[in-house]
Amino acid sequence: MKTGIRHDAIGNSNKTKVVGFALCAMLFVLCAAAEAQQQKMAPIGYLSAQSEPPPTLLSFKEELGKLGWVEGKQFAFESRYVGGKVEKYPDFAAELVRLKVDVIVAGPGNAAPNAAKRATSAIPIVMVAVIDPVSNGLVASLARPGANVTGLTWEVTREQSGKNLELLKQAVPKITRVAILRNPKVSTHIEYSKEAERAAKSLGVSIQFADMQARNDESLQDALGAVLKERADALLVTPHPFFNDRHLQIVEFAARNKLPGIYPTITSAESGGLMSYAPSGHEIWRRAATYLDKILKGTKPADLPVEQPM
Numbered sequence: 140m141k142t143g144i145r146h147d148a149i150g151n152s153n154k155t156k157v158v159g160f161a162l163c164a165m166l167f168v169l170c171a172a173a174e175a176q177q178q179k180m181a182p183i184g185y186l187s188a189q190s191e192p193p194p195t196l197l198s199f200k201e202e203l204g205k206l207g208w209v210e211g212k213q214f215a216f217e218s219r220y221v222g223g224k225v226e227k228y229p230d231f232a233a234e235l236v237r238l239k240v241d242v243i244v245a246g247p248g249n250a251a252p253n254a255a256k257r258a259t260s261a262i263p264i265v266m267v268a269v270i271d272p273v274s275n276g277l278v279a280s281l282a283r284p285g286a287n288v289t290g291l292t293w294e295v296t297r298e299q300s301g302k303n304l305e306l307l308k309q310a311v312p313k314i315t316r317v318a319i320l321r322n323p324k325v326s327t328h329i330e331y332s333k334e335a336e337r338a339a340k341s342l343g344v345s346i347q348f349a350d351m352q353a354r355n356d357e358s359l360q361d362a363l364g365a366v367l368k369e370r371a372d373a374l375l376v377t378p379h380p381f382f383n384d385r386h387l388q389i390v391e392f393a394a395r396n397k398l399p400g401i402y403p404t405i406t407s408a409e410s411g412g413l414m415s416y417a418p419s420g421h422e423i424w425r426r427a428a429t430y431l432d433k434i435l436k437g438t439k440p441a442d443l444p445v446e447q448p449m
Contacts, residue, residue, distance in 0.1 A: 181214040181435055184235035184243040184262075186251045188380030190222030194406065198421040202428035208435070221251070223354050223381050228254035236262060242434050244427065247293065247420075248380035249275050256288055263440045266290035267427045268420065270327045270378065272445060281445040289440040290430060291423050292447045293378060300331040301338030303375055303416050307401045308342045310414060311373060314399065317344050318371035320362060320382065320389070322351045328377050335375065347371055354381050363392050371398065378403035378417065386410060418448035
């Protein structure tokens with residue numbers, strides 16, 4: 140009788156241990172699954188006109204961190220840098236679509252978001268530092284962008300180039316001949332040029348155009364050579380990612396030839412250029428982080444009005 144009781148007690152004890160082990164194993168699996176879910180990172184595509192990460196990208200990531208998105212924990216970047224080679228846009232945009240990223244961040248400039256828009260109508264796109272996105276077909280309107288694209292523009296007003304010329308003349312009153320570095324194949328550069336020519340008449344200065352015929356370094360050197368050939372005594376650089384990417388080269392050219400210049404980004408002024416009059420690239424990218432945050436949390440791009448710099 141005692142032996143029977145002892146066997147039953149031992150059997151119950153073993154059953155209890157088995158159940159206990161099973162519960163522990165189940166809890167371990169559930170915890171591991173929950174941890175894996177928490178560690179799942181949102182894949183973010185980044186299509187850039189530049190050749191390497193710009194300083195403004197750090198501001199973008201810092202702002203994302205403040206919003207609770209930490210790179211390597213909550214999101215992972217899939218970056219593609221065109222570096223001025225526009226023929227790479229279609230392939231890079233298609234790669235990001237194949238990777239099934241949650242959002243594509245595209246910019247600065249219009250070419251990157253245009254390539255992304257052609258590649259997908261389903262993945263949300265946050266365009267950053269674009270110019271006139273309505274007339275360039277990126278969005279239906281600023282208030283109601285429609286479709287899968289929204290974001291932030293770059294220019295303050297169309298008259299900004301005239302204001303740049305005015306500020307340059309105020310800073311260096313003796314200038315009489317200003318070279319405008321531009322790409323005549325870019326429609327916005329033609330509009331900027333017209334505004335600069337109108338302003339030049341009232342300021343008593345003449346305008347010459349230093350035109351790039353292609354987006355490459357050889358063409359840039361030819362354009363800068365034209366500045367010297369035409370004996371310009373000042374330089375105005377139009378806003379474009381290609382020029383932003385090569386701002387050091389342009390600033391050094393101006394310094395070497397003692398040409399006062401006004402530039403489209405504060406980075407050029409910080410690198411030694413005389414002055415800049417433009418929106419803050421760092422602030423625009425910080426604002427772009429708020430767009431990404433809202434989209435990742437479920438807001439549709441069509442419901443986010445395009446923002447202009449103040």
